[in-house]
Amino acid sequence: MPIKTWELDPNFRNEIMNEPGGEHLAACFQCSTCTLGCPITEIVPSYNPRKIIQMSLLGMREEVLSNPDLWICLICQTCTARCPQDVVVSDVLSAIRRIAEKEEEAGKLKIESPRPLFDKAFLHQLEKYGRLYDIGLAKEYYPKKEGSFIKGMRAMMKDYKDFGMRMFKKGKMGPKAMFPEKIKRTGEVKKIFEKIGD
Amino acid sequence: MNGKKLAYYPGCPSAGTAVDQDMSTKAVFEKLGIELAEVEDWNCCGAAEAENPMLVYALNARNLAIAEKEGLDIVTPCSICYYNLERSNIALKDDESLRAKMRDIDGSLDYKGGIKARHVLDVFVNEIGMEELKSKIEKKVSIKAAPYYGCYLGRPPVTAFDDPDDPILMDQLIELIGGECVDFSYMKTKCCGGPLMMTRADIAFEMARKVLEAAKRAGADCIVLACPLCGMMLDAKQPDIEKALNIEIGMPVIYITQLLGLALGIDSKKLGLDKAAVDTKEIVGKVV
Structure with a gap:
């Protein structure tokens, strides 16, 4: 499908470049080194960070923000290390993901991937306890991902029953892991989230 | 490295799935005669889930500031914790306006840029050195x-x-x-x-x-x-x-x-x- 030039958003590149991490987007000269070395592209051939960057530079805002491939970057930094233009590709994709999340919060976009739910559930543990509480994370994430508490618990058991038993038997998860390890001065961490958000 | 002591940042997996990594890190440093002083009341580094760099800098500024008060470089066995600690360290070290932003969030984030963040592997090979280990x-x-x-x-x-x-x-x-x-x-x-x-x-x-x-x-x-x-x-x-x-x-x-x-x-x-x-x-x- 040809690009409809009248539907392009010339400001989209600036929007990305104003996000922390997105600053160097415009330096991309489309060499494709990021995509050729990407371990995700090896498994999901449609995954193409070069294309996402070019579409962003052209101003294809809607197509970029609704692209499900945005959510399968591992942040492994292979592209960042190899980019001859110092685009910091991992950080650019992260900046685009944050714009997509803001769009969803504003009710203008529906993100299909559960990744934002996972990231939020993860950060909520930090906000509450100062450290990651695995069980708290799973109890928040699974019901949100599955759409109901019962479905969530069922999915969690399916994914983690064997794993949990294994960890218990090997002494990696004892009764202590049932409860959060809360830091003393949680107020200091709470302030970070209040002022910066997640 | 300040003498024979380092601030130790275990990271969240140390309490669960990576308890073995935590145990072995402590045992090895003890055997090498280097004291590990756990960063008092440390918080999570944000892992890969904190995508906003400002959030990463703030979470890690708190840990860096605690270690800095003790005058100790910080060492961690976790690659992701290392990445977050050190990129925050680098960002904060040369940027007074970023440090001011951190102080504005909370006094506990008042990191002055005086220490290094290291991964255990880096400390083994580049600090202790192969000769000493041998x-x-x-x-x-x-x-x-x-x-x-x-x-x-x-x-x-x-x-x-x-x-x-x-x-x-x-x-x-x-x-x-x-x-x-x-x-x-x-x-x-x-x-x-x-x-x-x-x-x-x-x-x-x-x-x-x-x-x-x-x-x-x-x-x-x-x-x-x-x-x-x-x-x-x-x-x-x-x-x-x-x-x-x-x-x-x-x-x-x-x-x-x-x-x-x-x-x-x-x-x-x-x-x-x-x-x-x-x-x-x-x-x-x-x-x-």
Whole structure:
């Protein structure tokens, strides 16, 4: 499908470049080194960070923000290390993901991937306890991902029953892991989230 | 490094899936005569889930500031914690306006940029040094190992302390203790899939499978690694991967701190080697 030039958003590149991490987007000269070395592209051939960057530079805002491939970057930094233009590709994709999340919060976009739910559930543990509480994370994430508490618990058991038993038997998860390890001065961490958000 | 003492940042997995990495890190530093003082009341670094750099800087400024008050460089066994600590350190060190923003959030984030953040592997090889380590080796561990570095030791360039394409620090340690490195260079720095475990397990399992089967094909007795997320994917999840993909792997996975501990003559139980999901008895049996 040809690009409809009248539907392009010339400001989209600036929007990305104003996000922390997105600053160097415009330096991309489309060499494709990021995509050729990407371990995700090896498994999901449609995954193409070069294309996402070019579409962003052209101003294809809607197509970029609704692209499900945005959510399968591992942040492994292979592209960042190899980019001859110092685009910091991992950080650019992260900046685009944050714009997509803001769009969803504003009710203008529906993100299909559960990744934002996972990231939020993860950060909520930090906000509450100062450290990651695995069980708290799973109890928040699974019901949100599955759409109901019962479905969530069922999915969690399916994914983690064997794993949990294994960890218990090997002494990696004892009764202590049932409860959060809360830091003393949680107020200091709470302030970070209040002022910066997640 | 200030004398023989470092601030220790264990990271969240130290209380659960990577308790063995935590145990072995403590045991090895004790044996090497370097005191680890745990960062008092440390908080999570934000891992890969905190995507906003400002959030990462703030979370890590608090930990850096606590260690700085003690006048100690900070060391961590986790690759992701290392990446977050050191990139925050670098960002804050040369940017007074960023430091001011941190102070405005809370007084506890008042980090002045006076310390270094290090990964244990970097401390072993580049700080303590091969000569010193060699003098303390008590046992030979004659294994064939697949050294697996994963993501954050050789990249991104801003925090890397090893080569991005062909890192060698673990190879050197493995050879120092009498082991042999199998040909694994094309797989050394591939991602384990860990960050997608909870949202795209299919992709995560496929990535882990590639690493595990490559080690097997190369004839390795075990994979040696330095990150608790890689440890979780490749060891703790290995039976799940075998079941989901209907394959058999059976590849033991150990942390570099456990391997070094064995060579330093530390008891395998004290190093947590009995806690691995895939049995490590054969590896322990190769200590002579």
